Amino acid sequence: MKTSDFNYDLPEDLIAKYPPNDRTDSRLLVFSDKEIKHEKFSSLLNYLQPNDLLVLNESAVIPARLIGEKETGGKVEVMLERFLSSSQTLVQIRSSRSPKEKSIINFTLPKNKISAKVLGRQNNFFILEWRAKAEEVFKQHAAIPLPPYIDRDTDDSDKSRYQTVYANNNKQFSVAAPTAGLHFDNQLLTRLIDAGIKTATLNLHVGSGTFTPVKVENIKDHKIHYEKIEVSEDIVSKIKQTKQQNGRVIAVGTTSVRALETAFQNVPEKYNGETNLFIYPGYKFKVVDLMITNFHLPKSSLLMLVSAFIGHQEMHKLYQTAVKERYRFLSYGDAMLLTKK
Numbered sequence: 001m002k003t004s005d006f007n008y009d010l011p012e013d014l015i016a017k018y019p020p021n022d023r024t025d026s027r028l029l030v031f032s033d034k035e036i037k038h039e040k041f042s043s044l045l046n047y048l049q050p051n052d053l054l055v056l057n058e059s060a061v062i063p064a065r066l067i068g069e070k071e072t073g074g075k076v077e078v079m080l081e082r083f084l085s086s087s088q089t090l091v092q093i094r095s096s097r098s099p100k101e102k103s104i105i106n107f108t109l110p111k112n113k114i115s116a117k118v119l120g121r122q123n124n125f126f127i128l129e130w131r132a133k134a135e136e137v138f139k140q141h142a143a144i145p146l147p148p149y150i151d152r153d154t155d156d157s158d159k160s161r162y163q164t165v166y167a168n169n170n171k172q173f174s175v176a177a178p179t180a181g182l183h184f185d186n187q188l189l190t191r192l193i194d195a196g197i198k199t200a201t202l203n204l205h206v207g208s209g210t211f212t213p214v215k216v217e218n219i220k221d222h223k224i225h226y227e228k229i230e231v232s233e234d235i236v237s238k239i240k241q242t243k244q245q246n247g248r249v250i251a252v253g254t255t256s257v258r259a260l261e262t263a264f265q266n267v268p269e270k271y272n273g274e275t276n277l278f279i280y281p282g283y284k285f286k287v288v289d290l291m292i293t294n295f296h297l298p299k300s301s302l303l304m305l306v307s308a309f310i311g312h313q314e315m316h317k318l319y320q321t322a323v324k325e326r327y328r329f330l331s332y333g334d335a336m337l338l339t340k341k
Contacts, residue, residue: 001219001280001281002217002219003214003215003216003217003218003222004217005219005312006214006219006298006299006304007298007299008298008316008320008323009298009323010298010323011323014323014327014328014329014333015149015328015333016150016328016329016331016332016333016334017151017152017332018157019157019161019162019182019332023041023161023165023183023184023185024041024042024183024184024185024187024188025041026040026041026183026333026334026335027039027040027327028040028041028043028044028183028334028337029321029322029325029327029336030047030336030337031310031314031318031336031337031338032339036317036321038325041335042188044192044292044337045188045191045192045197047337048192048197048250049196049247049248050195050197050247051196051198051242051245051246051247052197052198052247052248052250053197053198053199053200053239053247053248053249053250054192054197054198054200054252055199055202055235055239055250055251055252056164056166056181056199056200056252056256057164057178057181057202057204057252057253057256057259058164058166058168058201058202058203059167059168059171059172059173059174059178059203059205059206059255060163060164060167060168060169060171060173061144061145061167061172061174061175061176061177062138062142062172062174062175063138063139063144063145064079064080064138064142064143064144064145064175065080065142065143065144066080066137066141066142067107068105068106068108068116069105069107070099070103070105071103071104074095074096074097075095075096076094076095076099076105077093077094077095078091078092078093078105078116079091079092079094080138080145080175080208081125081208082205082207083134083135083173084127085134086133086135087129087130087133087134088119088127088128088129088130088134089116089127089128089130089134089138090122090125090126090127091125091127091128092124092125092126092208093126099118099126100118101118101119101121102117102118102119103118104116104117104118105117107137107141109141114130114131114132114137115130115131116128116129116131117129117131139172144158144159144162145175145176145208146162146331147176147211147330147331149297149330150330150331150332161182161332162332163177164177164178164181164182165184165186165189166181166189166201168201168203171203171205173228174204174207175206175208176207176208176210176211176331177206177331178204178252178253178256179294179330179331179332180252180253180254180256180292180293180294180335181252181253182332183292183335184252198238198242198247200235200238200239201235202229202231202232202235202256202259203229203230203259204227204228204229204230204255204256204259204275205227205228205229206255207227210302212225213300214301214304219280219304220280223276224276224277224278224301225276226274226275226276227255227258227274228273229258229259229263229271229272229273229274229275230271230272231259231260231262231263231268231270231272232270233269233270235270236263236269236270239260239264239287248289249287249288249289250288250290251287251288251291252292253291253292253293254293254302254306257279257291257305257309258275258279259275261277261279261283261285261286261287261288262275263287264287265277265286279304279308279309280305280307281304281307281308282308285308285340288309288340289339289340290337290338290339291309291336291338291340292336292338293306293335293336293338294330294331294334294335294336295319295327295328295329295330295333295334295336296330297330306338309338309340309341310338310340310341311341314341318336322336
């Protein structure tokens with residue numbers, strides 16, 4: 001299939017620049033048995049059953065964006081991809097010209113100045129050597145990494161709203177939120193648990209590569225980015241038990257889908273490592289029965305995953321409907337509940 005097969009017209013005014021007042025005020029497009037329903041996210045419980053297992057990605061967002069200067073004075077925007085060691089990071093860099101190897105980038109912080117040396121490149125990323133503890137620099141001084149299509153400065157509300165309520169601060173390594181989880185508040189989670197819905201958490205540390213567009217003509221030629229995942233023995237056990245009891249596995253977000261499907265490529269006990277699993281039409285899902293997800297960018301790998309899950313024609317029908325019904329798109333937008341074809 002071609003990348004152009006996953007294009008659609010996304011009106012600029014449908015891209016959500018701010019979250020709704022309350023998390024569960026988001027709309028929910030429900031798709032099952034070729035039927036579309038329009039709901040509020042707060043009505044999610046109506047579509048789940050006792051013994052269903054809701055799988056959440058508890059990875060937390062780390063402040064990941066820093067603004068610095070080259071030695072020549074040019075502005076540089078640094079976006080963290082991952083920590084390589086206590087002093088080295090893998091980053092994306094945006095500037096008028098790419099920095100040269102061994103050049104220095106200076107960062108003016110509230111109380112002092114910090115610098116980092118460009119050690120070299122790794123594909124589309126740069127390796128920086130910091131003259132300080134890298135994790136402390138980002139956690140204390142960096143900004144929340146809103147996606148590039150939210151073209152505004154961050155404000156204080158983003159610190160809490162661009163983070164799930166169940167985010168684990170001991171797992172603060174994602175540079176983009178697992179946004180399908182942003183629709184949950186603690187009250188809704190309590191209601192689900194009280195109704196007999198089981199929950200489990202995993203970790204997929206979302207990298208900035210999640211925003212990388214698919215540029216190749218044939219989608220099979222696309223090289224998807226690597227991301228770290230942790231799927232515990234407890235989750236594997238809960239999934240096996242859920243299937244035995246005729247329950248359904250409901251993945252919250254494409255990150256949870258990729259983590260689970262990676263872990264179950266073989267008969268697993270647990271999985272702790274990296275994944276570059278690229279899911280597109282033709283993929284046979286091994287674990288996930290339902291998926292909660294937001295509306296994704298045209299020609300993106302995430303849209304291809306959705307197409308694999310519900311069918312290519314069905315994907316286009318849903319997105320045409322969502323545009324017509326003026327759903328809010330992307331990270332701060334509305335959600336879908338999808339049943340596997």
